[in-house]
Amino acid sequence: MQSKEFFFLTWAAFLVSFSFVLIAIWNTDWMLVERGFYTICLGWITFSAFSLVKVLRDRNEGIKTAPEYLFLAWLSMIVSFSIGMIAVWNTEWIFVEKGYYWMGILFTTYTSVALAKVIRDRQVYLEEHKEVQDAIIEKEE
Known part of the structure; x- marks a missing residue:
């Protein structure tokens, strides 16, 4: 099992990547429909990554x-990622701004995959080592 530090670092990386993109989206002067579109894309990409990791x-x-x-998990991942990337490409933003959002999408996708794996690894470890889980429960009480 990975250390608690690695577990929390993975969570932190995911929250930072997701938050940075979300904060950037909602601190723009875009119309509400544009902000909503990019927010939904980000959520869809995140959910698709988690779902794909689980099924694989x-x-x-x-x-x-x-x-x-x-098939649907792969399709959802490919379509959500493509829509997000193409939507950014089709904007009239300067290239640096497009790059920021592309990197945000990539980082969020990667950290979503990593987080899904870490959560599943932790779950499997705790199921295989019931005594560790019992000790954790005793500490919490």
Whole structure:
């Protein structure tokens, strides 16, 4: 199992990446519909990344997954990421501003994948080491 520090650093990286893009979106002079569109894209990308990691992990661990769900997870990830990137490309912003949002989308996608993996690794470890989970529960009480 990874250390608590690694677990919290992964959470911090995800929250920072998601927050930086979200704060940037909502501190612009764009119309509300534009801010809403980019916010929804960011949420969709994040959810798609979590869902894709879950279905791939389930499949690799021998947990039965429907091929249709695997297809939809891949499709959702590709479509959400593409829409986000193409939407930024089609703006009239200067290239530096486009780069900021592209990097924000990439960083959020990567940290979403990393966070999903870390959460699942922690869950598997705690299930395999029940005594560790019992000790954690005792400390909390």
